[in-house]
Amino acid sequence: MQDLNLCANDKRGQSQLEAGANLAGWDEVTQGTVLTSFEGDATGIANTKAENRTYSDFNSYTASVASWRVNKPVFNRDICIDCQNCWVWCPDSSILSRDKQMLGIDYDHCKGCEVCVEVCPTNPKSLLMFNEHADLEESLAAWPEKKKKEKK
Numbered sequence: 001m002q003d004l005n006l007c008a009n010d011k012r013g014q015s016q017l018e019a020g021a022n023l024a025g026w027d028e029v030t031q032g033t034v035l036t037s038f039e040g041d042a043t044g045i046a047n048t049k050a051e052n053r054t055y056s057d058f059n060s061y062t063a064s065v066a067s068w069r070v071n072k073p074v075f076n077r078d079i080c081i082d083c084q085n086c087w088v089w090c091p092d093s094s095i096l097s098r099d100k101q102m103l104g105i106d107y108d109h110c111k112g113c114e115v116c117v118e119v120c121p122t123n124p125k126s127l128l129m130f131n132e133h134a135d136l137e138e139s140l141a142a143w144p145e146k147k148k149k150e151k152k
């Protein structure tokens with residue numbers, strides 16, 4: 001599902017590392033300095049799909065926080081109702097969605113915070129946290145059953 005090339009490319013972080021010796025540290029930057037997110041003219045960038053934007057080296061899109069995760073969210077397409085709650089609430093824009101259809105997780109930029117799982121309204125949830133190394137098929141096979149309503 002992640003063949004839309006929405007994730008950071010293979011060179012993520014590389015140019016920052018190579019240029020690092022010549023860059024000022026975060027505590028050396030002059031107040032008021034502007035770090036541009038995109039190369040060149042960014043007019044209309046909001047209407048340009050993520051995979052078609054030319055990001056600058058200062059944009060976090062070119063870096064990955066995948067190593068921060070202990071657990072990862074796994075997506076179960078069979079239960080999802082495409083409500084977009086996870087897309088709205090994810091603090092790292094790591095939910096992949098096109099034309100209001102949930103596609104999956106951008107694992108380059110997901111930090112494993114679990115917010116998407118928390119806000120998913122389905123029963124059972126369509127997103128659940130599994131160990132970072134868990135196999136997708138095994139995770140889907142271990143999905144819980146629908147919970148019955150408790151009688152009052």
Ligand code: SF4
Pocket residue numbers: 073089090091092093094095105109110111112113114115116117
């Ligand atoms: S775990 Fe957090 S960062 Fe990752 S997709 Fe869910 S809300 Fe976004």
Ligand code: SF4
Pocket residue numbers: 079080081082083084085086087102116119120121122125126127
């Ligand atoms: S919150 Fe759950 S049901 Fe809604 S789009 Fe995300 S995964 Fe699907």
